[in-house]
Amino acid sequence: MLFSIVVPVYNVEKYLEECLNSIIKQILQISESCEIILVNDGSTDSSGEICNRYNAMYPNIVKVFHNSNHGLLMTRRFGYKKAKGEYIVNCDSDDVLESDFFKSLVETIKEYSRPDMIIFNQYLYDGQDKKVAFDNILSKKNVSVVSKEDVLRQFLMGNSLVSICGAVYKRTCIDIDKNYLMYAHVSNGEDSLQKIELFDYAETFVYLNKALYNYRMGSGMTTKFDANYYGSFKVVFKEIIKRKEKWNLPDFEYLLSIKVLSTVGRAITQTRLKRWKNYNDHKKYLQKIRRDDILNEYIVNVNVIKKQIQKSHFVFLILLEKHLYCIIIVLLNLKNLSEKIGMGK
Template identity: 25%
Template sequence: MVGEKSGKVTRFAVIPRDGIIIKLFSVIIAAYNVESYLDEALESLLNQNLNFTRYIEIIIVNDGSQDSTLLIANEWSVRYPNNIKVIDQENSGVSSARNAGLKIANGRYVNFMDGDDKLENNVLLEIKMFFERNANIKIAKIPLKLFEAKTGPHGLNKVFTKPEEIVNIEKSPNKIFAHIASTFILREVLINNRLNFEVGRKYGEDLALVAKLVENEKQFGLINNVYYMYRARNAADSAMDSSRSNPETYIPNAEMMIQLIQQHLHTDKKIDKWLQTLIMYDLAWKIKRNELPFEADEQWYEKYLEKVTDILQFIDDDVIDSQSHIKWIEKEAIKSIKYSGKWPDYKKISATQL
């Protein structure tokens, strides 16, 4: 693909490479037991206000599904053999599936849409026009809109304050937001920097990759008023739902955050505000509640508390206070953990703040 400049606008032309037609977009779908949702996801891509045949490649990676996901994917591939590819692999996790899709992707820009979500019809056209106007920007994000069990805008959308914005993360660290499925990335950025998803991680794979992307690029676009449709399932069986109720995800996720901190630690033993914000947003979902949705032994709680306390030593109080998705008492509880190294007494915190 090459860029044809017209004034200040770069227009992308699709050209063959080694006999392969290069698409503008490669949408990589890691699919695990999504038979009830996959048709809807694919229809949202087929119905984009953009020529599907010319511009869009879909790579469905069946990650060892136990249902009819693979059958549905293959049926779509037969219908659109020049646009839809299917990879079938043993269950290895979403990171492995996304990496497998990226290896065979040919699009100029890649997106990692989840198999139970969808895109509004005008998304890819708006993304295309954004990149044409801003040829030096290599990453773009769009807001999320919930549907099914919950409806309305996602809490992450607070970073979208303008119709369109170029964010320099060092100047606006509060604009960081870790949701890779609503992000569109120049494929060369991933390939040239050898960036991929960490295999084996049950939760937090988005966070780790976003940190690497931001460290490399420092800037990205925010495009408002076109939406990634995020399914809040009626059946609480999504990867996000299961991760919050599975104790096996908590400590590895905390260890991943500690690893990120160590990788980005400056000589003054601090990390950048954007990384603090990124980590704090994710961590708050885990520790904001006064009761975890599972039972674990005392040794587990002690180990997790130790990890969380270590992380919070690198998070400034103003970053904790800036988290809009948690209540003030939860912010005070998190600061209590930071300074005491103990699980907080919510009643005591409430009394001292009144």
């Protein structure tokens, strides 16, 4: 069996059929054998019923597991343990695969001697229109073999390689017995955690400079505040730090500074999405981040990595370094006000 498509399912009755149809239509057309593993994570809507219906229609392809709610990370890990395919495909249950997803991957696998990981581009999708999120990530060529060092560097420097759905990889790259219970509380950064594991085992990489996956917008940190956002990513930072010698990147500290400080910049920006009770509550949250040990180690490099992060993040980091919380909060409030005025036009 070539592909195991792992689909975590939780309260997505509105989108699940579109997702499954985008997968099934294709795998019925290719000669390679595939399986779809649907893991219902305690859905309270009709998602579980939809899973059962597709299992009844395609019993040789669709496998369904109904669990109590464990969260996205543990649900994916459960799916991996049930997988039998040579390659793992991750698809979120509200997202959609491009119509040539499997055809493109099969061709790449055969042409490039079954690489450990194939990385591809993604679209941002709103249900109708879509735009490329990233392209030319690792090369400007249509398809190319890329080095592990280049992949690791890009992973640390930006967000283009973070998504677990933006690559397929051999099942042998997964430490299937690794206990992720200690990370069950992580509300952000679960993709990064699993990518770190994959990079531990994958050695051969191919980059397909083509958008094959549609990521549905309208959820995540762009629309809501998560008080544990930075704390979740701190778990990721600690795991990366453990790999310093193993990854053996000559400018590891510089690259990790980019990763840490860009994340802090996003954490600060995200606070504007919360309706704070008062100024002091907002300030206390920012102070908590400022006191963090990992931030304090890397914020000294903020001017060194200035060109590698967003300008607004750089400004907020400078203000945070100097404990100028009032100015940060004023700027965030002004941003909210300008958006409200713009929407009112």
